[in-house]
Amino acid sequence: MSGHASARARATACRTLGQFPTHPEINVRLREALSDVDPWVRYYACQALGRIRDEFSTSAIVALLRDNSGQVQVAALEALARLSGPEPLQALTLASASEDPDIQRAALVALGISKRHEARPILQRALGAGEPATRLVALSALAELGFSDDLRPLIGLTRDPDAAVRIAALGFLSSEVGQAASSALLDLLDHEPTRDDLVVALARPIAGRADTILAALQSAMEPLAVALVAALSRMNSVEAARALESALLSPNDASRRAAAAALSARGELAEKPLLERAALTDRDPEVRRLAAAVFTQ
Amino acid sequence: MNATLPLSPQVFAILSGLIEERTGIRYSEADRELLAERVSPRAIERGFDSLLDYYYCLRYDADAGAELALLVDSLVVNETYFFREADALRVVRDLVLAPQIEAGRRPRLWSAACSTGEEPLTQAMLLDAEGLLTRTELVASDISARALERARRGFYRGRALRALPDGVIGRWLFPEDDGVRAASRLLQAVDYRRVNLLDCAAVEALGTFDVILCRNALIYFGDERIKRVVATLSARLAPNGCLVIGVAESLLRFDTALACQEHRGVFVYRKTEP
Ligand SMILES: C[S@@+](CC[C@H](N)C(=O)[O-])C[C@H]1O[C@@H](n2cnc3c(N)ncnc32)[C@H](O)[C@@H]1O
Numbered sequence: 030m031s032g033h034a035s036a037r038a039r040a041t042a043c044r045t046l047g048q049f050p051t052h053p054e055i056n057v058r059l060r061e062a063l064s065d066v067d068p069w070v071r072y073y074a075c076q077a078l079g080r081i082r083d084e085f086s087t088s089a090i091v092a093l094l095r096d097n098s099g100q101v102q103v104a105a106l107e108a109l110a111r112l113s114g115p116e117p118l119q120a121l122t123l124a125s126a127s128e129d130p131d132i133q134r135a136a137l138v139a140l141g142i143s144k145r146h147e148a149r150p151i152l153q154r155a156l157g158a159g160e161p162a163t164r165l166v167a168l169s170a171l172a173e174l175g176f177s178d179d180l181r182p183l184i185g186l187t188r189d190p191d192a193a194v195r196i197a198a199l200g201f202l203s204s205e206v207g208q209a210a211s212s213a214l215l216d217l218l219d220h221e222p223t224r225d226d227l228v229v230a231l232a233r234p235i236a237g238r239a240d241t242i243l244a245a246l247q248s249a250m251e252p253l254a255v256a257l258v259a260a261l262s263r264m265n266s267v268e269a270a271r272a273l274e275s276a277l278l279s280p281n282d283a284s285r286r287a288a289a290a291a292l293s294a295r296g297e298l299a300e301k302p303l304l305e306r307a308a309l310t311d312r313d314p315e316v317r318r319l320a321a322a323v324f325t326q
Numbered sequence: 327m328n329a330t331l332p333l334s335p336q337v338f339a340i341l342s343g344l345i346e347e348r349t350g351i352r353y354s355e356a357d358r359e360l361l362a363e364r365v366s367p368r369a370i371e372r373g374f375d376s377l378l379d380y381y382y383c384l385r386y387d388a389d390a391g392a393e394l395a396l397l398v399d400s401l402v403v404n405e406t407y408f409f410r411e412a413d414a415l416r417v418v419r420d421l422v423l424a425p426q427i428e429a430g431r432r433p434r435l436w437s438a439a440c441s442t443g444e445e446p447l448t449q450a451m452l453l454d455a456e457g458l459l460t461r462t463e464l465v466a467s468d469i470s471a472r473a474l475e476r477a478r479r480g481f482y483r484g485r486a487l488r489a490l491p492d493g494v495i496g497r498w499l500f501p502e503d504d505g506v507r508a509a510s511r512l513l514q515a516v517d518y519r520r521v522n523l524l525d526c527a528a529v530e531a532l533g534t535f536d537v538i539l540c541r542n543a544l545i546y547f548g549d550e551r552i553k554r555v556v557a558t559l560s561a562r563l564a565p566n567g568c569l570v571i572g573v574a575e576s577l578l579r580f581d582t583a584l585a586c587q588e589h590r591g592v593f594v595y596r597k598t599e600p
Binding site: 037040041044068069072098099100103131134138160161162165166169192193196197 | 335336338339340343354355373375379382383385386387388
C-alpha cells in the first residue's frame with residue numbers, strides 16, 4: 030500500500046479494510062501496513078488486524094507497543110484485546126500499569142474487550158485510580174466482563190466524588206438483573222432518600238424490581254416511602270402500576286400516603302375507584318385527604 | 327457537512343480533561359452533546375470518523391499543537407463588543423493610568439483575553455479622548471489565533487457595534503463597506519500577542535502591568551484553574567496595580583492576595599502589597 034497513495038489515503042484504506050470479512054490478500058496488505066512510514070497507517074492497520082483477529086500478526090503488533098508514536102501504541106493495545114494466547118495478555122497486563130495515563134486506559138479498555146477472566150482483578154484494582162477518567166474506563170471495562178456476584182466495587186463507585194463515575198456506576202447497577210442489585214439500590218436510597226439519581230436508577234423496569242420495592246414499602250418510613258413510590262411511578266410498567274395500587278392497601282401509613290399522593294397526581298381513570306374507596310374508608314385522615322384530591326382537581 | 331460523531335462518557339472524560347488542561351475551559355458532563363457538536367467538525371476535517379481517534383491525534387500526533395490551536399478556535403466564545411462594561415475602563419484610566427502619566431511614567435495595560443480586539447480598542451479610545459493614548463503602552467492577547475487575526479485587521483460590523491456611544495464614528499471608527507474600520511493609530515497603539523493564560527512562562531515574559539483586564543474569560547474555567555490564573559496574573563501586577571474582571575464575575579470566593587475595592591460603582595482587585 031505504501032508508495033502508492035498519500036498517507037491519508039493509505040490510512041483510510043486500512044480503516045476500511047478492517048470492516049470487511051477476512052480475505053488472505055487483504056490480510057497480507059494490512060500486515061505490510063504495520064510498518065508503513067506514517068503512524069496513522071500503522072494505527073489503522075493495527076485496529077483492522079485486531080478486528081479480523083489476525084493471529085499471524087500477534088508478534089508484530091506486540092512489537093508496536095514500543096512504536097515511537099503514542100497513537101500506534103494504543104491501537105496495538107486495542108488489537109491485542111482480540112488476539113488469543115499468553116503474549117497479548119502479558120502485554121496488556123504490563124501496559125495497564127503504564128505511567129502514561131492514555132496507555133494505561135487503552136490497556137484497561139482492551140482488557141475489558143478481551144473478556145478474559147484474568148483481567149478482573151486488574152480492572153478492580155484500577156477502580157481505585159486517582160484520575161476519574163481512569164476509574165470510569167476501568168468501570169466500563171469491568172462491565173464488559175460482567176460484575177458476577179460481587180457488586181461491592183460498583184456500589185462503592187455510586188458515591189464517587191466524580192459525577193461521571195457516579196452516573197456510570199448507577200447506570201450499571203440499575204441495569205443489573207437480580208435481587209442483589211435491587212437490594213443494593215434500596216439500601217443506598219435508605220441512606221439518601223432525597224437523591225434523585227437513585228430514584229431514577231431504581232425505576233429501571235427490571236423483572237422483579239417492582240415487587241422488591243413493594244416489599245420494602247411495607248416497612249418504609251416517610252422520606253424513603255415517598256422515594257420508593259416515586260420510583261414506581263417512574264417505572265411505567267404493568268407491574269409497577271399494580272405495585273402502586275397494592276401500596277395504597279398496605280398496612281403502613283407512610284406507604285399509603287405516598288401512594289395516595291402519587292396516584293392522585295397521575296389521575297388515571299382506571300385507578301379512580303381505588304382512590305375513591307381510600308378517600309372514603311381509609312383509617313388515616315391524611316390518606317383520605319390525598320386520595321380525595323383527585324376528585325377536586 | 328454538519329455531522330456530529332458519537333461521544334461516549336469515557337471519551338468525553340479524557341477529551342474534556344485534555345481541553346481543560348490545555349485551555350482552562352471546562353465542560354461538565356451535562357455539556358457532552360455540546361462538546362461533541364463543537365469538536366466533530368474539526369475531527370471530520372482531519373479525516374477521522376471517531377472522536378477517540380481524534381483525541382489520540384490531539385494527544386500524540388506530530389502536529390498536535392497546531393491541531394489543538396485550531397480546535398481551540400472552534401471552542402472559545404469570542405462574544406464581545408465595543409464599550410462593553412466601559413465604566414470599568416474609565417475607572418482604571420482615571421484611577422491608575424492618568425496618575426502614573428502625571429508622575430512622568432509610561433504605564434502598561436494588558437487586555438488578557440481580548441478576543442477580536444473591541445476591548446483594547448475601547449480602552450484606546452477612552453485614553454485618546456484625554457490625550458493619554460501615546461503615553462500608555464497597551465498589550466492585548468488571546469488564546470485564539472483566529473480572533474487575533476480579526477483583531478489585527480481592525481474591521482468590525484454588526485453586533486460588535488451595538489453599544490457605540492455618539493461621537494465614536496468619524497473619530498475612531500470609519501465606515502467601510504458594510505462595517506467600520508478602526509483608525510490606524512488606534513490599531514498601531516495595541517501590541518497584539520497570542521498568549522494562553524495557562525502558560526505561566528508566556529505570561530511572565532510579558533513583564534509587569536499597572537492594569538490587567540481579564541474580563542468574561544474566567545467564567546468558562548473551573549475553580550482550580552481560576553485560582554491558578556488569578557495567582558499568575560497577580561504576580562504580573564506592579565505595586566498598586568489593578569486587576570479587572572467582568573461585572574458578572576467575582577473572585578470573592580477565592581481568597582486572593584488582592585484587595586477588592588469599589589470606585590464609582592466599579593469593583594477592581596488591587597495589589598496593595600508588593
Ligand atoms: C467572551 S470573550 C471576552 C472578550 C472581552 N474580554 C470582553 O469582556 O468582552 C472570552 C475570550 O477568552 C479567551 N480565552 C479563553 N481561554 C483562554 C486562555 N486559556 N487563554 C487566553 N484566552 C482565553 C477566548 O478565546 C475568548 O476570546
